[in-house]
Amino acid sequence: MSPTITRKSFNRAVLAAAVAALLPLSAALASTASPYTPAAFKAAQSAGEPVLIEIHADWCPTCKAQTPIIQRLTADPKFAKLKVFRVDFDGQKDVVKQFGATMQSTLIVFNGAAEKGRSVGDTKEASIASLLAKAL
Structure with missing residues (x-):
């Protein structure tokens, strides 16, 4: 050789x-998020589970910055029961409108059927953690 x-x-x-x-x-x-479907969201709400709705666009730099933060936080046992549903900002306009979101990078937390908080454009881990804690 x-x-x-x-x-x-x-x-x-x-x-x-x-x-x-x-x-x-x-x-x-x-992503640790599941694609949003009305049935999955309703089932999580009916079960009284904490839920994060992530209004996301693949082209959005803020969304890209949020993704690893959300992944780190949801890996924490504190947030183990949190269900994360990703809404495609461009492909699910009806759902975006249903949630009252006006732009991508919107995070909305629920505990059961009740909305507990939301943020837009946040890329600070501490404040995102605080938002997720509102769902627990």
Whole structure:
């Protein structure tokens, strides 16, 4: 075998190992939110569960900043029972209007059927945590 082939094989193996090592990380960074459906939301409300409605747009930089914060917070056992539903700002305009949201990056918390708080454009972990706590 020539050294060039060996280097190529080695480089491919290193690249494959790096990709394999990053797969769990990419899964952890994936959204913990479920897509919003009226039935799932109503079921969570009927069960008296704490709920976060996340009005989200993939192109929105504020939404992108909120996502890892919400993921970190919902990984905390304190928020283990929180149901997170993501509303697509562009694709679910009727739902956005139903919630009275005027822009993406709106977070709304409920405890059962009662709205307990909302914020728009917030990217501070402490204040988002405070908002989520209102649902508990």
